[in-house]
Amino acid sequence: MFSSILAHIRRFVPLNSEEEALLASLLEVREVKKKEHLLQAGEICKANYFVAKGCFRLYLITDKGAEQVIQFGIEDWWITDYAGLKSGKPSGFYVQAVEPSTVVVLNKEAEEELFDKIPQLERYFRQVLERAYSAQLTRIHYIFNMTGEEQYKLMNKHYPEFVQRVPQYMLASFLGITPEFLSMLRAKKD
Template structure:
């Protein structure tokens, strides 16, 4: 079960065999049913999740009562609500499985302890967070500079399997368009 996470880490850092054994002794695997939540609004996020199998969405409920998807996460990605995770304050977000899923859960205190025992892990998480931050900046750039249709076409081109994997209403929410408009875009020839 831990081979995937160790393999992912080794793309960024080197780990010894004893590092791998120590890491495995601290990690917890959780199965999450489709539509199951790892986090709900008002709860404190206490874990960071590495997705072994499945797809997740991080979303909020707007003041108008609509679900707004902020982020998706798929296999070999980390997902959490970092503000709550680091501050210990209640979250304003939900973290939900879109399909049956399996994650490796890493509690905040455990993560800090592992940083002391395997210093390379701090570098790993820094590099992963830098990559995620850059992706979020690009997403914001696209939101302000591309139409909903252009964003959709780009996603279809870059991530065709993913576009088919998530429910249409969630993809529309992520793109900031209505499900009806997305349906029209899907029917339209590129």
């Protein structure tokens, strides 16, 4: 049940069996149906989610009423509205399963208790966040310096399975282009 998350944590910090048992007692496994939401705009975000299996998207509804995909989360990624989780204010984001998925739920209260009893977990999350942060800076670099076509091609080259895995209109939104334009790009050559 928890093997994937424990393996992931162990890639960053050591864990003894007591700590693993404590983690197992405070974490929660949850099956999520396709299109089911873990968080909706207006709600208070109460947990951080580790994707054990499946795929999620973090998105929001813009002023013009369109869905904007901000981030995807697949196996071994954490996904949540960090700002909302930490502030306790109603979230502006949605977190939704793109396909039938399994997550490990880390509730806010469990998180506090775990950070207290397993200080190594602070180290784990620090490192996870360092990576997530620099990935976003790299992404901003791509957004500014590559055309939609170049970004799509790069994505297709580096993550061909992923491009097939999510609906095209979600991928278009993530890349910051319209689904019509992405459709045209695909038609050009494939």
